Amino acid sequence: MSRWEFVGRTDELNRLLEAVTGEAGRGLFFSGSAGIGKSRLLREGVGALPTDRFAIWSIAASATTAALPFGGLVQVLPAEQPQGLSPAGVLRWALNVLQQQAAGRRIVLAIDDAHLLDPPSAALVHLVARAENATVVGTLRDGEQIPLPIRALWTDDLVEHVELTPMPQAETTDLLASILGGPVDPGSADRLGRLSSGNPLLLRELVHAANGSAELKQTYGIWKWTGRLELAPNLTDLIDTRVGKLTDGVRAVVELVAFGEPLGLHLLRQAADQADVETAEERGLITVDQHDRRTNVRLAHPLYGEVMRRRCPVSRTRRLQAHLAELLEQVGKRRRDDLLRVAVWRLDSGTAQDAALLLEAAVQAFTRYDVPLATRLARAALSADGGYDAAELLATILMFADRPEEAIDVLDAVTPEPGDERRLCRWLTVRGMVSYWGVEPGVHCGGDRGSRRAAQRLRRPGPGARLRGDHAPAPTGHGRRGAAQPTRPRPAGGRRRRPRTGPLHHRVRPGRTGRADPQRYGDRPGALGSGQLAYRHAVPPTGPGVGPRHPAHAHRRPGRNRRDRRRRVRRPRRGG
Template identity: 40%
Template sequence: MNGTAPVRHDPSPSATGYWPLVGRTEELNRISASIRRRNGSAGVVLIGAAGVGKTRLAQEALAVAEQRGALVRWVAGTASARTLPLGAFAATLKLADLDPTRAVPEAAEALLADAGPAGVVVVVDDAHLLDELSAVLVHQLVLRKAAGVLLTLRTGEPVPDAVTALWKDGHLPRLELEPLSCPQTAALVETRLGGPVDDAAVRRLWSITQGDALYLRQLVDHEVASGRLRESVGVWRWSGRLDLSPALLELVSTRIGELPQHQLDVLDVLAFGGPLEVPLLTELTGTRAMEEMEARGLIEVLPDGRRWRARLADPMFGEVRRRRAGALYARRLRRRIASALGAAGGRRADDALRRAVLLLDSDAQPEVALLTEAARRAVELGDLALATRLARAAVSAGGGFEARLLLGNALGWAGRVAEAGGEWAALRALARTDLQHAQAAVARAKVLAWAGRPVEAEAELAATTGDESADLVLAGVRSVLDAYLGRTVRAAGAGAEVLAHPGCPEAAVPSASWGLAMASGGRGRLDDVGAALRRVEVEAPGVGLHERALVVMFSARGLLLAGLPDQADLVARRFRGSCTDSPARPVDVVTSFMAAESATFRGQVETAARRYRQAVAARHGTDSNGWSFTGLVGLAIALGMRGEPVPARRALLEMTAEHHPTCVYLAPNVLLARAWVVAAEGGVSEAATVARQAAEVAASQGQSAVEVLALHTAVCFGDRTVAGRLARLATEVDGPRAQVAAAHARALAADDGPGLQAVSVRLEQLGALLVAVDAAAQAAVAHFRHNRHGSAQTAAARARRLAESCEGARTPALAALTAPPKITRRQREILTLVAGGLSNADIAQRLFVSVRTVENHLYRVSTKLGISNRAQLAALVDDTGAARDRFGG
């Protein structure tokens, strides 16, 4: 890099402080293509806000140019060099005693000297800081097409006329570099950390940095060093309060600049009060100060319906101002803002919540009614941490039954069951009406249930009686408990009865809807699922976000069991869209489950495993382990579908350790997890047997849709005995899944290649791609057995094509495509176990046969194939070329 300022390129993601370039591939390609052109424009003007990543992108483009043989020149504009003619180029070119009349030509000649085979590329970083002569030099290089030129400019800064003319006159294209999107932020952070990052952490990082790459780098590195951003159960999670590093604090302060006090007042009011309507901000700070701050670009004024609201242009400004404010000043300012909100009449739904939070941290006296109302609103929005804080403050200020009930429920829903249990005695003592006694009993029953003590929870509900409203509230919670305990039919009946009652109180709606959705989804009764969902989405707008989340989750589960993934995803998207105004997202675990279950249905097994890991990590270390148990069940299944026996077995063991006595309804899924783990380990016959056992348990619980899933899993494992039962279930269970599963079982039992291929098409249409892969693979094997080699090639090609969308899945049926054609299904199973490192004795125990039988099978395979080495025999099941050789491709 002769004659240039050195630019360091460290390609190693593991290098200390190294941040990869992620999410900018399109921009990098456009820049690289532009600066290598020989005719026409030869360069780019890259424009973006401070910290958006212009310099980083320019460095990467420079490295690409250098690799293709260009001589690269790096020039940095600075405020100090701007006072000197050609000041920006002085350090690079080391020119002295220039003739003013020859300065530009001589500088150009020096820049172009020793050009590489791919010419010269000049990068000018912060070109808005160039002196006039340097700007003329750049202009001349472009007009003469003497070099590729890449300029970076900061949005909003004055630019020399010679530079502005480059894009205004069409000499160079102008490329606007936008801040990183939330998905780009996730990709960048995950690449930096080397593992998946929790969705909530990504959203929090993005909301704070707003896609500013420089902020992001500073923030992530500091939070990792502090231990607040750390790996948990294979997922990076961010917990605790944000603490700006000195470097980031200084960076943001520099962007704010030196401001007079009346302008700082505008920043402070918005930093502590959040976005405010313009008249309210004017009242607190004055019109002139607000207009000056908008002109500086430090605040934004945006339409909000018929009104206008002001907010900070950068969320980091608020972090800095709050950090630097004194405690007394902050408390007084919060009281002023809260008083102004109160005087304005609370036009917005969340003004009471904002006022309560401001007053809670101010020097004002607490208002019990306001704190209680705010806690209720926080529950509706799903911010359980804030609801707990507000309710606790209301209780401390003398709040009665409602404040205490809000506190106990918020603690319970947040998984802090031990603390929630401590509120029960006080709640019971405060109860005066039958409905309050019922609500107190419900609160304690929920604590007992999530603590893994369902028998005591049922006893608590049974010991409480009251008037009609109280009994309906109790019945609604009983329907939930019945659903969790596998009493599916009773749960559905109770939930439907409560919701249909003309006197159904508002307090009974969430639980009854939850019980009905959960039980009806397991039974395969979609009308009842829809009724429960409508009740909480439309007819009961005051239902807490966490309660609505559970109704939505089990409704989506029912739709997936029925074979309607698009409808399930629509329900999930509609719910996520309704959470956009929530200040916190305690329902992240629920949305992770919905995404994981949808991905599992669609065969996106890596996505499913990632989502399940997020759900487990989100609840790791809390008092209640029910969510962890549920997540580990799904994780073991997803890893089994990927054909990863070791991590799948580990997840199965963790699931057993986390077993939750209240989650009896998951007993069939626990067996399916075991079946998939065994299948991944090579024991396909055993896996089919375990899947049938799962179906029997589901049938005993009345979960007919789950029974269909279990039996269909057995069919995918090669079971030919369940066609009759699936045919009966197809007449009882709503949705297309049962009908397709019955057709699949019938075709497999008849060794019907065309029938299996038709089933694969129907499954693909449903979106169940991995099961469609299995059906196509089974069709290929059936065709081959009947010497229909052309059809076998077609089916095998279909299986391979569909498998490409399944993120590395490896099921027994797919693995069978790669097995040698001359061996039986049992021999292939034994070879798979050999490949897994099992001895003949281990294999005999796994398959419930004698060691002599195992030895005989291995001898026959050896004789057929002319192989005597055990390692070579094991390698046969991993020879992915065998399917191509046999079926084409």
Template identity: 35%
Template sequence: MAPLVGRASELQEAAAALRAGSVVVIAPAGEGKSRLAREALAAEAAGGAFTAWVQATRSAAAIPLAAFVGLLPEDARVDDVHSGSLDALRKQADGRRIVLAVDDAPRLDPVSAALVLHLAEREVCVLATVRSGEALPDAIAAVAESAHRIELGPLDPVAVDAFVEGLLGGPADEMARHWVRETSGGNALYVEELVSGAVESGALSAAHGLWRLTGKPSVSTSLRELLTTRLEDLDSAQRAPLELLSLCEPLAHAELTALTSPSALRDVEQRGLVALEPDGAARLGHPLFGEVVAGTLPVLRGRRLRVQLADALERRSPRAPGDTLRVARLRLDAGAELPDVLRLDAAEAANGAGDPDLAAELVAPVAGLRAAMALARAHILRNGNAEAEAVLARAEPLAPGEPLAFPYVQQRAWNLTWKLRRLEDAVALLDRALTWSPDPAWTGRVALARRMETAINEGYSVVAELEPALADPTLPDGERFNLEAFAAMSALFAGDGETAAAIALRTCASLDPDSPLGVAAFAVAGQIEQETGEGAADMRAQAVTVLRARVRRGDHDGAALAATALGYRELMRGRYRDAALHLAEAETHAARHDHAGVLLYVRAYQVGVASALGDFEGAQTAMAGVDAALGGGAPLARELPQVLRARGWAARLRSDAEAGDVFVAGAAQIEQLPVHSAHLLYEALRCGVDVAAELRAATARSRSRLVAAFAAHAAARAHGDGPGLLAVAEQLAGMERVCFAMEAATEAAARFLDEARHDSARRAAARAAELHQPDQGTEPPVIDGLDAPAVALTPREQQIVQLVRRGLSNPQIAERLAISVRTVENLVYRAMIKSGVSDRRRL
């Protein structure tokens, strides 16, 4: 049986109400009213009540009392059933309270319905389920009138996610969860059918512990039949509004009224098949109706309706942002002619909406530079970067003098540099572009682009020309962002984390976070925080928000960026299994579209996860993925630090000594990048290499909280400074580098033990144990000379410590946990002893 999720409050409400009388649960089909009733009845039975289940059906309704077979005496008479029914139930209950559940109560035959009323009016607590909008027989209506009513709505998104993962028996990626949330509308039965159908078809499959949506799921036969039942009695006029909305949703209510019969529209609205929203938009009553209705629409009628809908959308003034794409899609599907301007506008919109196949289809017959750029963009979105370059190369003669000449140069240079790794060809293109016009404004923009292009492979050396360009108020948003992002990366590569973070945060604040530029700005800010510890403290929460938003928009590139950021942050938090799941999700998105080149980073971080988990084979596989992402070429300047780090992580599975050598050599290779080299030096420190002097020098050349913490760790270790190591642990934990913090606390405990400072050692060991992340694939830290069970806090002690830290007194803790004050005092005392502190305020 599927797990019951998202109904805890309703279940609690039913239990409380049944203690006082009868309960009626009302919900649309598939929302889980029967399941809730069964759980509530089971809870009553567990509490000592006598319980019985009566299932009403249409077939049983033809025979009086058929639903009560087994509960009533065999000789019960239809004309005198009341006299013996209660006595029969009392005899079976043997003194216990009686709770009778009646599922689908309106389907009872009249005699059975009257019996339910008779029992409810006496000592029987009735728990009845009723489908929303269903007419009630008089007897059941009388029961409902005096009963407590519980109305079930759709499951909320959190509950749907939990239900999906309960059905699958493991975590699912955001794409899968989003698809189920949107398609099911929160209907529990539909969730179950969608998941089972997607698994059966192979569209939903598990790999590396994560269920991923790898294909386009379709509605299963059983779910289609279930939905068809709700629509089968509609006449042609009533079906028309659903047909229109299945092809184009939403529509303004006035538009839908003009295209259909007003009376038929009212009928389907009353039946919940069409919903009118507060803003006047009309939608299908459930997302799944559209696929069922459109699948049965005759071809010629479908074409005619599409043309009518396209005409209606074109009459809008002003048009909504997505109207152009909808008009083009409708006319294309109807086989109608599309003017070139509509094809171009719609192709660009389709690319922006994450539908490159449609964009390519729309723009295929159109000539010109704009068409070539749209087609190239479609190729890039499908990871067809070589095909994009071929299209753009053929279009180069069209570029000089065109208003789109500079965007063309930017698009092509970006593809050559970041996707094809042909920097020389990108620079050559910019050299040719300098000759396209003598206009100083043109040559200035192209010259700056060329300078930035050459700087990419020189470690983002500071470009002095950026400041006057950024001061230009006429600079388009896209170009401004590119310059600001470059300025931030220049500061980062120069070691100035504070300035880099300030630029990135200022850029983020100036952009819509849900726009493509806003997502790119988030990625830049995230990379800076990742390397320096500077910037927003809530990057993980932001990444979760961005991931959900980009999946909702079908933006695989943005989703890959967010999932990669989450994977790295979980890696740093010591949550290695969670990191692996996020990176697997990022891999899925990047396989569909990797505009930003995140796949290399995904592979590098997967090496780190495998190294932490002791997975030699996994590290080798991920390292091979790093090499594959490089395509046989050398890494670019921004990629080199992560490649070097991944090589060191892989080497650590062979020996700390070998890994230390790899990390030190890598740091020397990028010595001109103080922040990035500091990361490699710190990894060498974790392998046992004394790099205190080198990290001190890196700190002097940079402004970065994280690098400063690295140097402090190295110095404290070199001087055998236990308190210093414990202080560093707190600094690192505050920056969510929990795996590093745990190591520093463990070293502090060992140092305190060497000095025979046992209380301090226990306190440090307890902190290290607290920082360890359970169920993430690694063992808790062990300090030689300390008894682990005596140091580790029990789950109850950990709970008490958390409440003490929140400022609660012993009596307040006792009241919250429903235990005695004396018990709290003992637990606090034991936690203090284990933690090596003499004051509860230091817990």
């Protein structure tokens, strides 16, 4: 991995250079959260200044020198100080030393983390900012106590105060490409940018952790991230530093939001103390925003949730998820996402016992193309005595997930009884759909024999007639010219109808034998989302020798034969 280059922040860098080199010569202070890029921006701006015109002193304040007089400026002032001077005399002496060392050049005093300066050093910085031919620039961290002389710099209009915002996604992508030495997959860059929230320091730790664990790989010249987050010790320590020490009440608030975000504010107030919620918001751990008519609570940073969820014990995790599900069920699942969230919380907490809830949530997850979650919910519904409905939905999902053998096993485990012909028709429909569309040609899954035995149980005509294949004998020669074709008795109208066969239900006219209607053959109208999915692909005929049309011609309607076309009478056109 190459060295981190300075990418982006063009407007902020130009503003810093303009503040130093402009005619007014006013200073500039950047403030922002930890790791947002304040120090790097300050170094790049100071490094771009010509040394023949500017006398530059760079100071890095720290907590170790905050208790020492002039400890923050120990890198600038001489080691020996004159004796017998008053505090004001010492400040004047220090300013004279800087002016002598500048030798007529403009003084530029750059202070990183100015909030950590001791009181005498902060007073000297304020005095330098008021002097002629001198400019003060620096950085501040949000949420820290700022010394009064430093705060007075922008209140007295001596310097400008600018809030440094997170890097936009475009600059984050450029920074990743510069770091890795090649283009980055857009999806990987987007997720890394969202996890870091535009914070270069967090982005660096994420890239180091992913690159060290082989989760970040280069394929055909493009870097891709698998999406699995590895919490390296440096990254965890950085998050702990930002979160700080938490009381039990505030930790409970952060954990609830971590497992339930976005979480309604009214739900959070019912689950935690109001004072703890306010404290977490004041400390910048959670954010409250308005979405439509609901006030939602989220974590202030995505990595807070990753750390909290991984550190939370399993027993407490299950208790919190069950508690969230109970609260949402009490107030009512009024939004579209509430049903799926309750089902997932119940499933993860081990309290999922409502088969109807799990089945409806599985249909909702499947309509969102979340096949893994839909499979989990459908299996849980089947385990909770969901019966044939859960098995039918699970088999349909497994077929779309390219796992037809498992789908066949699921259906075989819930074979209907011989007397229930409606259920048997639906079972044959789904099983035939899976056998035809899911299993590759030449692969035997036991579907033909099981389907024929089940079709023989049907005693009355109707859908079973098409399922048994009683409507047409087996053709020979596969439709080649000169081959023997089966004969059928002519209808009373004198014109022979061509048999309509095919795997799609719209090949059958409404009201005729073989119509696949989920409300007709279901237990109740519109009750089964899985049945609706299954009946969109009707079962292919299981009779001997009967096969579907080619999928490329499935949209064509059967036309008339040559004799019928010759009998058409061409009507004369009406005169204009």
